[in-house]
Amino acid sequence: MITQQPAVRRNSRPAGVPEQERPALTLDQVFSRIARSHPARVAVQEGRHRLTYDRAERQAVRLASALARGGVQLGDPLIVHCGNHRQALVAQLAVLKAGAVCVPPPDRPGGLAALAGATGARAVLCSRATYDRAVRGIPSLALDDLLTWRKISAAPEEPALPRSSPEGGAYLLPDGDRRVARLVDHRSWLRSAADRSRRVVSPAGTVTTGREPMSRVALAATWWAVSSGATLHTAPWDPDDDLWPLTGSWDSAAILTPGDYAALQDAGPASRPGPRSGVGTTTGTGRAARAGSGCGTVVLIGEPCSRELAARHFAARPGTRLWSEFAPTDGALPWTAHEITARDARSPYEPGAGNPVPPVRLRIAGPGGETLPRGAHGEIVAMGPPWFPEDVQYSGWHGCWTPDHTLEITARPPRVSADPRRRPHAPAHQDRVRSPEPPGRLEMEVI
Template sequence: MRRPTDPAAREPGATALTLDQIFEATARRHPTRIAVQDGWNQLTYAQTDRQATRLASALVRGGVQLGDPLIVHCENHRHALVAQLAVLKAGGVCVSAPRTPYRGGLPAAARKSASRAVLCSRSTYDEEVRGIPSLALDDPVTWRKIASAPPEPTLPRSAPEGAAYLLLSGDPTATDHGRLIDHRSWIRSAADRSRRIGVAPQTVAIAEPPMSPAALAAMWWAFSRGATLHTAPWQDDERWPLTGGPDSAAVLTPDAYARHLAETPGVLPSRRSAVDPAAVVLIGGPSSRHIVARHFRTRPGTRLWAEFAPVDGSMPWTAQELFACDANRPYALGVGGPVPPMLLRLLGPAGETLPRERSGELVAIGPSGLLEDVHRSGWYGCWTPENTLDLTGRRRPYADGAGVRGPIRHDSPVHPTEREAI
């Protein structure tokens, strides 16, 4: 079976692409290829791109300007994908509003992001959102209205250096409005993941709600490769989403994978199973020895990668491959080495850069090097002689949730029970 070509692979000097342009390029070359397989429901690349173009035309005719934020809050990945592509084609910014508790709910997210509209489903429609329109993409009336709008000749209006997503902070004590991530960062992250892992999957499987950080990372990894995003099983399968075979990969959070492994009965044979994915990628927080041990007992032939993404859970700061021998370490696992083009620093109490083997707060500086591209993680760690990052603790909230204290430990060895909690 042929692997999908990589639409993001460009010749030197070629014009940079945006996320929606990469998707559109695959739709032109492979119109019948499945973009999203959601249970028995599916959308091809051509169908998705056609619907997104119609919706984007309606958004532009409705007054959406370049850089305008729009919330995407859909019930399933099919509608969420159409909505995201439409916003990007219109030159807008997708605001993440996953179906997880958010302080103040959707109305607060709309106010905080100053969104121009909400693209949702009938089940996720919130009547408390006032002052801006809400479009339910699973409502036939919505599409009848959209069909009456003529195609917008200026599409697409996206630019590689333009913001693609605003990921709102889930921290109730945060004072910022979230993190803007441009098209180039998503494309670079997906390309780096493919190079690190050495897998060009035809299918990327997830078990995350639409617009969640891990789902976004998996989605653009799949679409940058012209692959299929597989979001739900065709039938009940206790091992989902880790079925699919050697041409697939699975993306989960460490917590979700730990729950999955705890529910997996028995031990699979030591040989590789035909339904196991080629790789499991854990993105978000650090992984534990218990995850590594259970993974290699149940899927010894599947590679395990961990990506540490502390700020928004989508863009990794560090990455490392985990092996069966890591489960026998006498101390907790680290989080790997830096991922280009992130520049990592460990800062002391006065903001000074610390040398190796001294513990400080982990801070990342993005490609631009500008002040707004400096991100404090809230995690503390130290560099090992192998140039990997060893976490030593993190900030703790006050008892009343009104602020933050110092780290669990600072510039000192971590007690084994504390490290195990990490």
């Protein structure tokens, strides 16, 4: 996502509020503040396992101290590939506190060694179940191994922690199809979570997701929950609950991809509205037949929501709000967002992708890279704020602007995207920083 925020944007602070009273924070600093003020609050609810903010903070400080004393430098990439969300949260916090950068695991089996070589990762933070013997030359720390924590606990805490900075990189998100990695800083993640809270609602209870740790959906859910001081709920209490994570409390929000949501709609029989949120007692038989309330908001990220999916949502859950965020490149930081209503589901037209999320600006590019007028079809291109005109990101998706100033998606990119450097209308000097590493390395986009 092109969401750089220089110091110039600080002029948007309320009048009369001194700059020193509104310091910029990092992701780990936001977590630390909640851990100090609400130590017993649950940070991750994973089935019947709970991890409080205080316990996660203490474990992360110990692990970050071991990483710093072990030679991890500022900006070093570290792969986080843990078997559950509790270990993944501690690992992410530790990497950020050490001033390093988190790298999610590859989405293909057996690609961890290649990812380590392409990103220049210094270490792998994993679980015993995700340990990969093919990764050689760098250490792998299994965070569910008692021997690992005995070594970590023996090292004194590093007094220089945290070493993170708001403008420093937080995540390096590889795109294996295009051999590009996007470096996303702390400010971008926090602003994305804050924007989502302003648009949708700040979740008072839990943020639920059914995706695996370190996936784009899980990252979006994690930092939205943390920025709101809520709980990340990542596994159902009842393993036979086919409709989870839609069966959360009424004050919770579920983050899903449109594909995941469609699969959940297919998991159980048609339902009649239940109390408050619209997820109610099912009329058919099966494991999904139960009464109760469900989550108050469903947020779909990644692809646009189709009219058919919206119609199915309001037929089953008329009291549950539905939001759609178009995030074509990394799935977590949206380009556009809008709320879909029941009227949109009954419309003969697709709901579209919505309006751009500031400070991102969008345009429709023609074959030669020229900006097309409203109504013309071309590739959707995101641009950074006016003070960073060189930040340009080609999505591969095609669409056009509608008369009501919303973005309509007309074509999806192919399964394996072409290398954007080979496009005649993607100037190499605009949006990419060529890595000086050998040809096997990923090319990096600074975001």
